[in-house]
Amino acid sequence: MKAFLDHIRSETPNIFTFWFKPEREPSYTAGQYIEMHLPHPNHDERGEKRWFTLSSSPSDLPLISITTKFATKQSSTFKTALRALNPGDVVDISSPMGDFVLPKDPSIPLVFVAGGIGITPFHSIIKFLNDVKEKRDIQFIYGVHSTEEQVFDELLKVYGPKQYSVIYQDPPAGWEGETGNLSGQRILDLIGEIGNKLIYVSGPEQMVETLHKELGELGVPKSQLVGDYFPNYSSI
């Protein structure tokens, strides 16, 4: 279906949220994604279509949003065309899909692990929970390069998950918290007892695969791991 650009919000110098008004209100669950088709001339080999998680919550309808990061060096022709859109310009989007969504049972404790721009589905989910005033048992771990790439901090503080741990690869001056890279062991050290917790991991494809493998080797059953993979990003 067609979706018209409503406005663009700058989250950081290289991360932007694009708000669209679809021609029909899509029905979706927080955490789902769409495929976007953006025709543009002389496209590179990556083509004219991309998958994007809806960073918005169903409670934001009739608007929907995607949030994406722009490369500091060479952007794809798709991202260059996306950045050049003006309000009223049109893209084509698929119906929302995917199962990176909250479990139906609200009593299941949750661990959300975001690597960089992989925070988008968690933003959708937490914005939804905040809007419908539903408290869930959430431990949130956010591995991010630096404060320049850190987004949605305000919403996270407003919602107040049980635990909110930020791990900077390049920490700001005076930071006394966690630094370095995400790893399976690190996640387990931060969250304590596993019990029946569901561990959701979202971020660059290789990071999600590595963390799932490490968590599996550390004894976390596959049934307690959920993943959302973003291709084409080499690092968080």
Ligand SMILES: Cc1cc2nc3c(=O)[nH]c(=O)nc-3n(C[C@H](O)[C@H](O)[C@H](O)COP(=O)(O)OP(=O)(O)OC[C@H]3O[C@@H](n4cnc5c(N)ncnc54)[C@H](O)[C@@H]3O)c2cc1C
């Ligand atoms: C289910 C799902 C959900 C997703 N959700 C999101 C989301 O919410 N937000 C999001 O940002 N992404 C999301 N993605 C990933 C998204 O679809 C893109 O793959 C990603 O944004 C990279 O975009 P890009 O290929 O346009 O590259 P860019 O973002 O432009 O660049 C990424 C890297 O590739 C390099 N590069 C760019 N063009 C080329 C080229 N032609 N040849 C070689 N190197 C190049 C850049 O220099 C940079 O290092 C999701 C993917 C899936 C499958």
